[in-house]
Amino acid sequence: MELIIEKLVHRGAGLGRIDGRVCLVPRTAPGDRVRARIVRERPGWIEGELDELLSPGPDRVAPRCPVFGRCGGCQWQHLDAARQPFLKADILADTVRRLGHVELPAPAVVSGPPWGWRGRIELHASPSGQLGFFEAGSHRIVDCADCPIALPRLSSLIPPLRERVARHPPAGSTTVEPVAGADGSIVVVVRGCGSGLPVLAAQVRELPGVSGVILGVAQRAGTRWTTSGQVRVPWTVPGPEGPLTLQLDSRGFSQANPGLNTALVNAVVSAIGPEAPGQVLELYAGAGNLTVPMAARGLDVTAVEVNGPALADGRAAVRALGRSARFLPGRVEDVVRSLDRQRFDVVVADPPRTGLGPVAAALVALAPRRLVLVSCEPSTLARDLRVLTDGGFTVQAATVIDMFPQTWHIESVLTLTRGDPRDGPGRPDAGPVV
Ligand SMILES: C[S@@+](CC[C@H](N)C(=O)[O-])C[C@H]1O[C@@H](n2cnc3c(N)ncnc32)[C@H](O)[C@@H]1O
Secondary structure, eight states: EHHHHHEEEEOOOOEEEEETTTEEEETTTTTTTEEEEEEETTTTTTEEEEEEEEEETTTBBSOOOOOTBBBSSOOTTTBOOTTTTHHHHHHHHHHHHHHHOOOOOOOOEEEEEEEESSSSEEEETTTTTTEEETTSSSOOOOOOOOOTTTHHHHHHHHHHHHHHHHHHSSSSSEEEEEEEOOOEEEEEEEEETTTTTTHHHHHHHTTOOEEEEEEEEEEEHHHHEEEEEOEEEEEEEEETEEEEEEEETHHHHOOSOOOHHHHHHHHHHHHHSSSSOOOOEESSTTTTHHHHHHOOOOOOOEEEEHHHHHHHHHHHHHHHHHOOOOEESOHHHHHHHHTSSOOOOOEEEOOTTTTTTEEEEEEEEOOSSEEEEEEHHHHHHHHHHHHHHTTEEEEEEEEEOOTTSSSSOOOOEEEEEEOOOOOOSSSSTTOOOO
16 A cells, blocks of 8 residues: 655654555654555554655654664654654644643753663563564564664673673573663663573673672562672752762663753753742652752652652652652552642652553642643643643643654653643743742
8 A cells, every 4th residue: 555654643653544544654754655564454543564665755864773673672763863852742742632632832842862862771681592672562582782872881781791691591581771870880780580690690790881780580579689789870960059969779760861861850840930839749759850959949849759769769869968858658649649638839740651540630639839740651641631631720831852862752841730821830931839
């Protein structure tokens, strides 16, 4: 079937039409004329696969990586890197309109270097001695000698890691995750099962550039952790008078793109507004990536996080600053219910891909003046915005921060207010928040 790609949609595929019916074709670009094969008829749309590029659209470029198309890590190397953030802004607005029936203000766009940005990479090792990334949608391993989206020091660790895994293959499927610290260090987290894993971990520890190894061996009673060398990695966040450093446990969540983290934090802080915002409730706080910059600016923060070690890291970082914040352990769904009698002026929420879900209705009940919502998944954001706007919030501003170049993943920061929509945050002339 021949079709012309009109635009890109959620999850990054190109949209064309066959006899008026929508056909989604991965690895195409707007304006491409392609021959596509029908893979499956879905309710309301057709799943297609690119057979032949007949003529390229203006945003199409040659992919840089030899395993592009097989490796599950990147989906967008065929698109001009300079255009990717703008294509993401269009997809964000389109997805929120289509799934949530909410109209966003035109998103602002922030981007950084399109290559060499990933600060942690998840490699997989097999009993046959292979090491690489998973193929898209499968657990087959793609052998690769490097990774152009990883920080160069992580990418250049791939060949020696492959060599060690080939010599000491694990007994079962194993992940090998090098995590880069802001000081140039690398801590490798090795997780899997089998008695041979400590030998592999010891071999990894000897590699030049590796500052520490954390080994997690799955056992009936749970994962048994042992460490060798450095365990935590330094992580930089912007403070009011310059960068601040946190020490993160490499096993916990950290933003994948350390180079754009400052932009993310600044977007959140400026969305809160320039004036004293009163009480701030931060949901899904992780190890304090947003908590510390807010506390450093003297904000009165209550942070909620389910991961105990991450919460302890955040608490230690705030204390080391000589500042204070309240840390509440537990699931946001549960903790928020216990807060219903307290007043918060601002809520900052940075949920995982699943989004706020039932927490969106709880935020309507909590009724803060403003809400700063960080999302890494437009489809769950669309669902949450439906609930929030029905509950009286108005979206004032949206920013796409291209934290994941060469992939279809979209990170955004939205500012919402209740009450008079002209009383908006994130606007240069926004007045006091309280
Ligand atoms: C996208 S991360 C954001 C972390 C932090 N804001 C940052 O920038 O690094 C989401 C965080 O939510 C936590 N989390 C996931 N589900 C949760 C839940 N139901 N209740 C509380 N925290 C949760 C995870 O442990 C993770 O730290």
